[in-house]
Amino acid sequence: MSEARCCLSESDAPKGVAPDGDALVRFKYLNQGGANVIFKILPWSTAGAEQPFFFVDCKDDTFLPVHHGDITSQVLRVDKGLDKTLRCDEVVSGFHDHVRPLFVPGKISVIAIDSDGLPTVRSVALPDLDFTKHLMKHQGILLYPNVMVALISKAETILPKRKSDANQPTPTNRWGILLPDMSPAVGSSVTIEVKPKWLAQSPTAPLNAVRCRTCAMQVAKPKDPSNYICPLRLLDGKSDTFFRWILDRVKEQLVEHSETLKQQQQEETPITSAIVEYLTRGDGNALLHHLRLLQTLLDPQGVHLRSRMYPKPTFDHNLRLAMTVRDCSLYITAQYAAGTGSIKVDSKLGDLDFKSADKIDDWFSKEEALLKEAAYTRGIDEDLGCLVAEQLVA
Numbered sequence: 001m002s003e004a005r006c007c008l009s010e011s012d013a014p015k016g017v018a019p020d021g022d023a024l025v026r027f028k029y030l031n032q033g034g035a036n037v038i039f040k041i042l043p044w045s046t047a048g049a050e051q052p053f054f055f056v057d058c059k060d061d062t063f064l065p066v067h068h069g070d071i072t073s074q075v076l077r078v079d080k081g082l083d084k085t086l087r088c089d090e091v092v093s094g095f096h097d098h099v100r101p102l103f104v105p106g107k108i109s110v111i112a113i114d115s116d117g118l119p120t121v122r123s124v125a126l127p128d129l130d131f132t133k134h135l136m137k138h139q140g141i142l143l144y145p146n147v148m149v150a151l152i153s154k155a156e157t158i159l160p161k162r163k164s165d166a167n168q169p170t171p172t173n174r175w176g177i178l179l180p181d182m183s184p185a186v187g188s189s190v191t192i193e194v195k196p197k198w199l200a201q202s203p204t205a206p207l208n209a210v211r212c213r214t215c216a217m218q219v220a221k222p223k224d225p226s227n228y229i230c231p232l233r234l235l236d237g238k239s240d241t242f243f244r245w246i247l248d249r250v251k252e253q254l255v256e257h258s259e260t261l262k263q264q265q266q267e268e269t270p271i272t273s274a275i276v277e278y279l280t281r282g283d284g285n286a287l288l289h290h291l292r293l294l295q296t297l298l299d300p301q302g303v304h305l306r307s308r309m310y311p312k313p314t315f316d317h318n319l320r321l322a323m324t325v326r327d328c329s330l331y332i333t334a335q336y337a338a339g340t341g342s343i344k345v346d347s348k349l350g351d352l353d354f355k356s357a358d359k360i361d362d363w364f365s366k367e368e369a370l371l372k373e374a375a376y377t378r379g380i381d382e383d384l385g386c387l388v389a390e391q392l393v394a
């Protein structure tokens with residue numbers, strides 16, 4: 001091993017490595033998505049019955065324990081070990097090698113159709129802007145077996161071993177990722193989480209589409225309608241629908257944070273207005289436009305035309321990147337000082353995991369199902385608030 005940050009229990013520690021009390025931490029389940037589980041990292045205390053763990057910086061044969069203060073502003077993300085999803089070490093390398101470069105000035109190779117109707121590779125310059133302040137630092141962490149046992153006991157959705165590790169003893173060392181903790185802080189910040197999914201229409205949507213790709217998905221496979229919003233509204237930002245959607249999200253958190261209803265009501269509208277302003281005219285708007293640009297540059301033809309596109313490696317690589325930036329999360333934080341009117345809004349992108357090539361067939365099937373089911377075009381009873389539909393009426 002040359003240099004790595006590791007997490008271990010006292011019984012994993014090599015002889016002579018004994019952490020001070022201020023290096024000890026415990027893990028608390030925070031949340032999970034389809035592929036990963038997130039844990040909060042809290043200082044360990046003798047009061048609980050929890051087993052302590054600690055982080056060390058390992059260099060050659062030396063193990064240097066890390067003070068918990070350097071760790072507890074972060075969360076630990078651990079992959080569940082499912083098929084077609086990436087291990088955390090693959091996420092970290094994919095992020096650095098392929099995803100991060102999309103957020104700094106530079107050139108990318110894209111597939112365009114030439115005047116003869118044939119695919120051709122073009123080099124396109126990205127905007128001369130640096131969006132890296134919106135990216136989270138990804139730090140790979142080697143998790144020792146006893147840490148894995150404890151994490152699996154808190155989240156049984158983490159598989160003890162992947163199919164590809166079938167011959168390994170259970171459980172083995174695994175990689176996790178330390179990321180900045182974007183959770184709200186009671187009394188001083190709220191965090192709104194949105195997925196800026198398909199910010200432009202699918203290239204293979206029918207010409208008579210009455211809704212965008214994300215709304216078409218919501219028709220075909222509805223998910224929690226109570227907090228659904230058409231992602232094109234994030235970019236447009238003007239409507240009352242959008243203001244109300246943000247207000248509802250802010251209220252959900254202030255209800256838990258505020259001591260009185262009056263205090264909540266005093267804070268909710270200014271915080272909502274600051275977030276809407278940020279997404280409509282501020283840095284958030286520039287970021288959303290950049291995501292839309294990436295989504296369209298990297299996938300101008302659509303997975304359905306894949307068989308006619310070449311060079312195939314460029315097409316597939318770009319499609320994977322486009323699908324990555326269509327499935328990330330945006331964490332918008334508003335820090336406020338109660339009663340002062342001071343509000344600072346910021347945002348970071350999460351879940352920028354470079355999608356696996358194994359998913360290409362699934363993307364093909366998803367688009368095919370949307371077309372077959374007429375999800376872009378058929379009439380429905382409910383109003384999803386799709387901006388495409390609104391623009392057709394206008």
Ligand SMILES: O=P(O)(O)O[C@@H]1[C@@H](OP(=O)(O)O)[C@H](OP(=O)(O)O)[C@H](O)[C@H](OP(=O)(O)O)[C@H]1OP(=O)(O)O
Pocket residue numbers: 033034035195197217223323326327355359363366
């Ligand atoms: O099917 P979509 O377009 O709705 O997107 C899936 C997401 O659905 P949602 O954003 O909730 O509507 C879905 O999100 P959830 O698990 O529903 O939170 C996943 O992100 C999925 O990607 P992967 O299989 O984990 O790599 C996403 O799949 P792909 O982006 O890989 O197609």
Ligand SMILES: Nc1ncnc2c1ncn2[C@@H]1O[C@H](COP(=O)(O)OP(=O)(O)OP(=O)(O)O)[C@@H](O)[C@H]1O
Pocket residue numbers: 030031032033034035036037038075077179180181182183193329350351
């Ligand atoms: N850095 C973070 N700080 C605070 N909470 C987080 C952080 N990252 C993730 N979360 C929470 O955990 C949830 C799941 O995380 P994440 O989106 O990374 O999982 P996933 O399995 O990759 O999701 P998907 O289902 O989209 O593939 C998020 O929706 C969010 O609520």
